[in-house]
Amino acid sequence: MSAAAATLEEIHASGCNAGACHAQMYIMGTLLRHGSPTQKQKYLPDIAAGRLRLQAFGVTEPTSGSDTTRLKTRAERRGDHYIVDGQKVWTSRALHSDMMLLLARTTPLDQVKRKSEGLSVFLVDIKSSLGHGLDIKPLRAMINHNTTEVFFDSLRVPAENLIGQEGQGFRYILDSMNAERILVASEAIGDGRWFVVKTSKYVSERVVFDQPIGRNQGVQFPIARAYAEIEAAALMIRKAAALFDAGRPCGPEANMGKLLGSEAAWHAAEAALQCHGGFGFAKEYDIERKWRETRLFQVAPISTNLVLAYLAEHVLGMPRSY
16 A cells, blocks of 8 residues: 555656556455455456456445445345446546446345445446446546446346455445545645645746745745645555555544645645746646646545544544534
8 A cells, every 4th residue: 555655646746647547456455355265366467467457436326425325226136146226426437447346235225224234345347248237428527537427227247246245345345445545645645746846946936026936935835834734644644554554444544644635735736826827727837737636636535524524423532413
């Protein structure tokens, strides 16, 4: 995890975007930690070698959003197959993936003691399923992550593609979610570093009224504050990654890293756009592109408000707010 986080951070710090990389890392974790020996032998070597793309994460739905336990996609066992019906949304890169990690309800909500029970995880072969119960439609969005809507209409999934035990899928997915937050937070740190370096150089060279604009404290301070926030957030993310690598619980640290990293990067983005003035909106400077990309981190993979609600309830012991 620490190596993966460093890789993604550097991609973003170089001005690029690693959206096409991170999903292959965190989705694979569910298979790595909870898959059967047969599944691991069948899929992991090809995933690691890049021959098999496991990029699509079929979890979010139009009506349930972040309330994952209330998803409506249903998988019913019939002989040696599961029949899947339902819909997913914001399933990025589904049209560019060979496999999908799918979370579906196998036991109706009214038949379980806890709403987190009765959910199961499946590996879906996208290529063989398209047109045979699986339909994928592009979802145009402000940021190009090739995101999609996915529709299941009596899709047949072999029972051997069930990961782990039926009904225990929610806790399997949580492993992926912690990994996802650490990795995406690392990307935010990379963006923040890119903004700080680029903007510091620009304001030191941009001369207005016979002096560099970077001489003004009103210009300096937002950049310097964003830098301090980025360095602090990076420490929390490294702690979360270290805990994850050690096999220890890291939910609070992963969530705090995501919160702090996304906000630090956004503050750096705002400072960069303001300091570049009109040139910040010119495509040749890349500020406007990065500014748009960085804003996403406060919404996905989990919103800032939900991180705060998690910390309030599970770390600080306050009453559940939702």
